[in-house]
Amino acid sequence: MASPLDKFKQEFAKQVAGSLGLPDSEIPSIYGQVRVPEREHGDLSISFFQLGKQLSRPPLELAAQAAKKVPNSTPVGPHLNATIDRTRLASEIIPAARNADFGDSQDGEGRTVVIDFSSPNIAKPLAFHHIRSTVIGAAVGRLHRSQGWRVVGINYLGDWGKQFGLLATGFRRYGDPAKRADAKHLIEVYVKANQDADVEGLRAKMNGPSELRALVTELETARQLEKTAADDKETKKREKKTKQLEKKLRGLRGLTDDSDPLEGLLEFIEEKDAEAERATSALPAAEAKDQEARLFFKKLEEKDPVALAEWREFRETSIAEFQRVYRRMGIEFTAIEGESFYTDVLEATVARVSEKPGTERDQGALIAKLEQKPGEPPVLLQTKDGTTLYITRDIAAAIDRHERFQFNRALYVVAQDQALHFQQLFRLLGAMGFDFAKDMQHVAFGRVHGMSTRRGSVIFLDEVLDESVAKAREICEASDRIDRAHLDETVEAIGIGAVVFGDLKNLRTSDYTFKWEEVLNFEGFTGPYVQFSHARACSILEKGGGAPGSADLSLLALPEERDLILALAAFPGAVKDACEAFEPSYVTRALLEVAQRTASYFTAGNREREKRILVDGNPALQAARLQLVDAVRCTLAKGLSLLGVAAPKAM
């Protein structure tokens, strides 16, 4: 379905061309210049700067000339603003919006998209930040489906790699054999085992004192230099440097912004020395444990039956736990696979790279011969002890997926910090001669801050959902609107909806900081806000006996109604754009606009009785308004379902 607004834009462009005596061939270019302006400037607008230049005529003159021929238009300086006929607008939008396929199209018909999303690591917990890939990927999938694509959603588990060795070897030390199938227990074990083998962390601590001393020396020198600067500019520069160093040192020491970072330094250095000493003595043990984990993984790669059996068991447990959370969020996959699917073809994959574009040994590791940008690290296919790395498995997976699904587009919904990995993956596939590499895209998203593992502040996704549902329950139990029989279902819808919608509200590329009060916010522009408008629409429809089959939509003359209809009209375009840009937030924002206009409209009816939907003694008007309310209900439900958020009928 073409966007309903498009039709009016096209028409406007045609009228403008006609009014200036331009040939039809100019219409597409003019159409490209038509905008939806701010509300006070009408519904459609064009500025004549470009055409002015093209025709060598003053824009003001063109605007004035066009206004004479284009219906419902006013020239304002170099702009021409037009108003869409109210009745035509209503009768174009409302019937379309009342249909369940509102916003759908056939743009992607006959094409297949493979979406790699969620993809948690087995053995590690499903933490809150996993919501990003999961929810964005699922929404991008639904968006593609709504645009006619065949969608293959793959949960590509990180089920192959050293981290699994950590879990398995760690279980021998900390595991309770009775709890082998307890996912939460496995996570505890993994966290401990990971700490035990934290070679990098220990090395950093060992280097701590010397780095600290270097920093202190640098700072002392900087302070000296500050006094001997030749001119003002130089002084400023050196002051900056000092400030930077001070900030760094304060950061290391965990001091407040106004304290002198050199104060009480000796003690701190002593602490660091002691810490380094402890790290030095702990290192051999950590290295041993790290090596143990590596060996376990090597055994897996060599298909050791005992190791494989253990791996299989832990894997099943993890997947069952993930599935429970996915079910709560209404997330489905076409396939749950993992890196382990490609163990059999890894050798062949490496061989294939060796042929084209070629490989070489470097410090014992196998790297691909790929043109590197300056400063770019090489692509490692195998470690020095012969185990594969994830890029090798990704190469195998990409080839396999193309063979299986013949995709026209392959998306990887993975955090921004892996941008380099995907850049290299796609480039390498291209260098291997795979044409489909050009159809692959990394759909990157920003980080969730404020829950770093180092501070031990891992927040589980499930835990956040629980808290949110609990809050919804508290509010709902105080209300007498909700049928007790549907209470559980409703609070689940609202609680989870708030969390999911909250994540999809921001542009996917922006980072955000986890804050309980924000994740659990139900006020303002949130999921519950949209759900609330939807529930009110349902309630009014019920009271009015449903939407009538026919109505005279020309009766919808209120400004609130016009604003609302325009918000509905923007929905299909938002869905289309969201699909093209892999940006669910476009839909989120379009829905908020509809929900807001709806809330204003309904509330206006409380202040002024003649604006009520259910009008006394005017069945024709009531019929028209009920159809509009039904269009709202339907659009909000449709939009929320695209985002994976439930739309309760009452709340």
Place this chain on the structure above:
RNA sequence: GGCCCCGUAGCUCAGUUGGAUAGAGCGACGGUUUCCUAAACCGUAGGCCACAGGUUCGAAUCCUGUCGGGGUCGCCA
């Protein structure tokens, strides 16, 4: 240091290919419940769009530089 992303109201963020007086939500202040759901609505205050140049009839948007923040940079994924 190299490469990538970012800097918009007190806070969190929109502003899609350059267009009119830069918009929301939260918070602040002031109103609205005999009114179809107050998880709401209406209003007020709040901005050198980091800074400096440049391109353009026109720049929050494009280019260059500076400052500030984040990410990433060989055997983890």
